[in-house]
Amino acid sequence: MAEKSAWPQQPVISIRISEALRARLESLKEILTRRTGETVSTSEAAKQLLESAREDRLEVAELLADGTNALATARRKGEAGQSLSRAEWIVLAYYIQLGVESHIGGRISQGTMKGILEAFFAAYRMRRGKKPSRDTRYLSNLPVLDKQGKPVHGSEAEGIDVPTAIERLIRAMKLPDVDEVWPQFAARNLYEFLEEESFGIEAMNQALKPHWPILWRAAARGHYLVRGYPVREPSRATTSEHPWGPAISSVFEGGFVLSFATGSERDLSVLVSLPQGRQAMYEIAPWPVITEFRSMLENWDTSTPNSLWQGRWFFGYTAMETTVPPVWVRCQGSVSFGFTAEEWASLQEAFHRAWEMPQLQRISGELLLEYGEI
Numbered sequence: 001m002a003e004k005s006a007w008p009q010q011p012v013i014s015i016r017i018s019e020a021l022r023a024r025l026e027s028l029k030e031i032l033t034r035r036t037g038e039t040v041s042t043s044e045a046a047k048q049l050l051e052s053a054r055e056d057r058l059e060v061a062e063l064l065a066d067g068t069n070a071l072a073t074a075r076r077k078g079e080a081g082q083s084l085s086r087a088e089w090i091v092l093a094y095y096i097q098l099g100v101e102s103h104i105g106g107r108i109s110q111g112t113m114k115g116i117l118e119a120f121f122a123a124y125r126m127r128r129g130k131k132p133s134r135d136t137r138y139l140s141n142l143p144v145l146d147k148q149g150k151p152v153h154g155s156e157a158e159g160i161d162v163p164t165a166i167e168r169l170i171r172a173m174k175l176p177d178v179d180e181v182w183p184q185f186a187a188r189n190l191y192e193f194l195e196e197e198s199f200g201i202e203a204m205n206q207a208l209k210p211h212w213p214i215l216w217r218a219a220a221r222g223h224y225l226v227r228g229y230p231v232r233e234p235s236r237a238t239t240s241e242h243p244w245g246p247a248i249s250s251v252f253e254g255g256f257v258l259s260f261a262t263g264s265e266r267d268l269s270v271l272v273s274l275p276q277g278r279q280a281m282y283e284i285a286p287w288p289v290i291t292e293f294r295s296m297l298e299n300w301d302t303s304t305p306n307s308l309w310q311g312r313w314f315f316g317y318t319a320m321e322t323t324v325p326p327v328w329v330r331c332q333g334s335v336s337f338g339f340t341a342e343e344w345a346s347l348q349e350a351f352h353r354a355w356e357m358p359q360l361q362r363i364s365g366e367l368l369l370e371y372g373e374i
Contacts, residue, residue, distance in 0.1 A: 099222030254346025
């Protein structure tokens with residue numbers, strides 16, 4: 001009996017690659033893994049890169065090898081009104097997706113999600129030709145709503161096209177409670193559109209330009225949550241000069257003293273001196289920690305017992321009515337402070353007064369651009 005002929009083997013090529021190319025392949029692996037949800041090998045990434053042979057994909061991999069610098073360059077161009085390349089928009093959308101889908105900290109605001117949906121809709125109107133398979137993919141990343149704003153599935157969702165789905169979600173983002181219809185994966189659509197669709201780059205720049213502030217803050221957020229540091233120009237990160245003018249005035253309120261400083265990396269720190277009888281001080285820094293502490297002061301309802309605040313750096317709880325002090329905050333390093341209702345109100349007022357100062361508002365505005373919405 002004759003033996004079956006073996007399947008022809010594909011030739012295997014082994015080559016040495018430079019560190020720069022290896023870094024580009026690692027970046028591409030990360031992109032492909034995030035897009036498909038499956039682990040992608042280095043050889044598969046190289047295969048796709050060679051088969052696509054698209055120049056902007058090579059540029060994307062190169063930009064992501066130093067994502068911080070790529071984003072800093074994109075910010076500089078965006079704020080100057082200059083056009084971004086297709087690859088730069090793809091990198092921006094990549095970090096936007098990371099910022100939206102990250103489970104670290106709180107989710108983005110409804111206003112930011114609304115802006116991302118509007119940006120995708122603006123881009124969608126720029127595409128060349130209809131692609132039903134792409135539209136099916138876009139809809140799969142969204143909760144599809146009926147005319148009343150309620151989620152629908154299966155046959156009930158048939159006939160709802162991408163523009164209708166986006167318009168209904170944009171309206172939903174204006175409502176007080178959107179948990180049921182929150183489009184957690186909506187940012188994937190902008191990334192996939194910029195990566196896969198055909199469009200004119202200048203027309204795309206014009207379409208996305210009005211949405212730049214929101215898109216940038218979402219991208220900077222994604223960069224910080226993944227990399228752990230802000231998007232900051234190298235010259236700004238290393239200089240020891242302080243661009244924010246003279247020393248920031250301290251704030252005095254109800255025995256509390258807030259003192260402010262900007263360090264060598266041009267970030268902000270707040271030193272909270274507790275009332276004199278406590279003989280205690282606590283430094284809050286850098287900017288993301290300050291942001292969370294301010295959010296706790298503004299949004300945590302401490303008027304009832306057994307109320308909790310759970311953040312990334314702070315945990316707060318209110319004790320039973322008979323317990324004095326009733327408000328407790330545990331900080332990093334397991335340090336805890338107790339506050340009476342009057343002390344808590346004084347601390348709230350101190351931070352409120354501090355952020356009414358124009359100098360702190362300017363500093364906060366710049367740090368918001370570097371860290372994004374956190």
